[in-house]
Amino acid sequence: SGIALPIVVTPLAGPVPPTPLFQAAVTRAPELDIAHAEERTSSWQAKRSAAPMLPRIDTTAGLTSWADARPAFPVGILRPGREAGVEVKAEQTLFQGGSLLGGYREAAALHRAAESQTKAAREEVLYRAAWLSFDWQERREALQYAEAENSRRQGHWEAARKRADAGVLSDADLRRAEAEAKKASADLIEAGRFLAETRHRLEMLTGLNLEDGLSPPFPLPVPGGDRKSLAEAARLANPRTRAAFQTLEASRRAQAAADGRWAPALVAGAAQRGSIQTPETLHQVRRESYGYLQARWNLFGGGESLAASQGARAKTAAAKGRLQQTSDEAALSASLAFDAAEAALSVLEADEARVEAARTAYDRTAKRHEAGMDPYLNLLDSASTLRSAEAERTKARYARQRALLDLHRALGTVETALLGGPGRGE
16 A cells, blocks of 8 residues: 655646746756755765865863872872863874875765766756657647547448448448447547546646646757767766766775875874962962974774775776766767667658658549549548558657657757757747
8 A cells, every 4th residue: 555645736828838847847856856955965075075174273171180189109299189271272284195185076076976966867857858748749649640530430430331221332341430430439548548648747747737738849959960979979978977977086086085094194283281280288370382293103993094995996996887887878878869860850751751642542542432433441441541651750750859859868968958949948
């Protein structure tokens, strides 16, 4: 059993243009809230990593009391009964093998990686919204074709019954006309269900009420360049690839910081100290100021330095592999999307010619059928051919749009393609 969350939708008058649809998807997406929070966290981590490079000011206070305040034996030194002291110390690490600077650079690179991840998440949300909007438009056109086909089939069935009653149509042709009409009704119901499903997904993604539908989509811009140049551009510009590159840089900085822990640290500082000693017969107040320069070297820490260094090297190797994998995936996606877009364009041009030829053939067959020169079976076949050609043209048109969308996704330019151009969605 689960908890059903309510769908909150915002009503808009008339069909929703693409730009408000995409903006609503970006505003509503919870993954973007997560990405922004992680980006802010990485920013604060970068500021925190800079703190060890600044001077540190510490203060300590204490009270020491002895139960026996007699002079120590055998040396006759008066020991106080109580001693209260306060010390203020400022200290600066001058050198620590580059570990402090490496830690700061690591945090800065992780922050840049988080920014790239945020851009990648935004691109992914816009990609899903655009994909569903294309799906909506394709299913809407499919529903229109199904409605027209259903009307045509119902009209053919009605005409077939009249011709059968007049004795000029066989029972086999009548039964086929009835079967085709029922199939057209079933296709219409199925097309309506698909459109309703896509609407529900879009409403879940954007929070908008899409009862009045969507405005016609604008054509996506075609990126310039050939297959090879676009694949190389995807390697460099894809936000996930950039995030992987920044993560690799952070791993290298972390490795340098871990290796720096083997070197001794050079620390300079100054302090002012005040104390009050109260012996049995003496009340003494003392103040002193001093400075120091120290070299601190951790000779043994249970293998912590070695483990940190080896772990940083393994992390760098893993980040290098992820960068290679991500860049290869981006280049492959760009190449495949480019080929798919080119193929879809060729198919679309061929389908345009097929539709025109099928429409001409249907009109000619309809006239010959009305004149009694062609049987009803030829008319049904011509109608099916025209319907199939129109459906294939619709699929090819939106296949090209999806291929271009995939190409922009690989290049990291989805937001620019959907929201960056003049007149987008208006």
